[in-house]
Amino acid sequence: MALSGLDIYKLLPKTNCRKCGFPTCLAFAMQLAKKAVELTKCLEITKEAKVLLESSAQPPIKLVTVGAGENKLEIGNENVLFRHEEKFFRPAGIGIILEDSLSDAELSNRISQINKLHFERIGQNISVNLIAIKQVSADKAKFINAVKKVSELTKLGLVLYSSDAESIRPAAQLTANRKPLVYAADKNNYKELAKIAKEFSLPLAIKEENLEKLSELSGAVSSEGASELLLDTSDKPINEKIWDLTQIRRLALKKNFRPFGYPAISVVKNKDNYEQIIEAGIYVLKYSAIVLLEGFAPEEILPLLTLRQNIYTDPQKPLQVEPKAYPIGQVSVNSPVLITTNFSLTYYTVLSELEASKIPSYLVSVDTEGMSVLTAWAAEKFTPEKISESINKFEIPQKVNHKQIIIPGYVAVMSGDLEEKSGFKVVVGPKEAAGIPSFLRNL
């Protein structure tokens, strides 16, 4: 939580000693608030004030990095409780749990399937981020072997999932350059795990059964020198998880409560194929920066990754599609030509209706800078001139042998002008995309 110049001033010695190079403490405070000077310039500041000021200069939720290289996952640094207040910045990492009891063949098989879990949606590539190797066998060697195998067979980030420091240490040593997440420290093992995390500069998840104990553990672990933490409040009914996750985010943002100034991690407990996706979905919606689950079938992961993509979309900056003439289905020279904007939601809504109609068509997306039909029309980004220009630029006259275009019902008013400018006959389509199939059938 950023302090104002006046808040900072109250914490300064107020001696106007000028040793910082500014004429007054207030002037220095103003510069500090703008982050234009370093706090170390003040030689007379008390220790308590220094701690307070330093912690207020940190982001309320620390940026934590899991993994290295091109597949590294950066989480944290979030600023809001609701996406409409600004946006959710760093999409939650989705990780698949593999148990070390799996046979070598099954392990390889699953890893290769998990590696394929990336999809293209609305021009973005969405994918799974992590593989968590979970120790379930008492045999330490089995865990190490599985970690080794996974690290060889995937470029995804790694999670070392064990509470046994004796097993974690060699696994961490083996994969330290991949910067795996260690999951998880609890009240019994935190000293050893914090030591390993510190030694190899690894992120460390900490886990306790309730918020009170978690905050204590957070303080204890950071005094042991582990600095990149993730917070887990253990298995519990879903509504209690929602409360915990909300409290962690609220206290970090609104109270600058340092023990909770880290991203949260949630592990899905449901085993049912469907229900685990629902549970994972709630964690994605409710502030979890990493969600680990066992399911990895594409029909389960695609919806989950899509939900994450939706929720982490910037509400102030609408997604856009590339302006062009899209052929939808097996188009021919007789296919109808529909005009719309390049606002993703509009485009994909029209697209799904066109596909539903099963009538092959050209869909021309005009560059409206990501505005929807009516907004773009009001802002003069969706005008007869722009539409005519797009039709020619995207070579509609060369693609079809008719002279007819269909425009959204909401901009019927531009028909005459557009006919004149484009030389095409303008047909007014329905106002809502839902009307397109029946409109096209009756065309």
Place this chain on the structure above:
Amino acid sequence: MPLEALKEKWSNTVDIISIGATKAEGGSRDRAVKVGGQTGLPYLFEESDIPNKPVVAFEISDIEPLDWPNTLKEPYGKTLKDPVEWAVKCEKEFKAELIAIRLAGTHPDNGNKSDTDAVKLIKDILSAVKIPLIILGSNDETKDNLILPQCAEAAKGERCLIGDAVQKNYKTLAAACLAYGHNIIAESPIDINIAKQLNILISEMGMPSNRTVINPTVGALGYGLEYAYSIMERARIAALGGDKMLSQPFICFVGQEAWRTKEAKASITEFPDWGKELERGILWEALTANAFLQAGADIILMRHPKAIEIVKKNIDELMQPITSNQ
């Protein structure tokens, strides 16, 4: 550092809407479905009361749906051709708590069924099932204005939920709902200001605010879900903060949106990387519903019985009494 939970206290409550009238209340339903009444944001039991759970309504149609994929048609089988049997199947076999009948076939482009047909169907459904009913028009303004008031009259006293009223066409439906004792759905195009404006207009006709439900117009997962998600969060925060003209429960038309998407419908042969189509479709609908529950949805219209089962199980878990451990 000692930990003190940060609890939000709000000044207003979501209105409680009651759908369906029992014999004692002048109708013929077995029981009424109540939604709303929350004093806080979704499922934060530590700081709010959530007296009523959200409910799922099975969405059925007066004509056999043409655009449903086989994965969605299969559980209903031949009842798809007979809306009354279909409704009974939802109630008896799938334990539906609410049914929404979409009068799609009254649309001029879709069979143009008459007002007499629609009225007869509503009466037949009301006598065949005992659960409360939602009645939806065909989205043809003229036809809806002709048909919905007659359906409202035929269902007099049953306290149905009827929709949708929109900003430029709400008077006929609002008058009918008012006259025959029904609740009304007020639809706005993902726009909090229009939602509020329409609620004001409807209330100015004398409709008590606890008989209106807000349809914020939702998009499916992957197709604009986040717009409605945030509009609902904003509207609910405004409602809890004191805005009486936004404090009505939300209804979300999830089934129609989810099952229109390519991801819910496309076969595995068409998109092998997307995995099995049945499971994918079910999850597409269930996860869409799940997101809106987290944004405050009170009534959700859905289609696939398995997706509904999953969502209802999730609702039960969300509504479980908490064992406070803080």
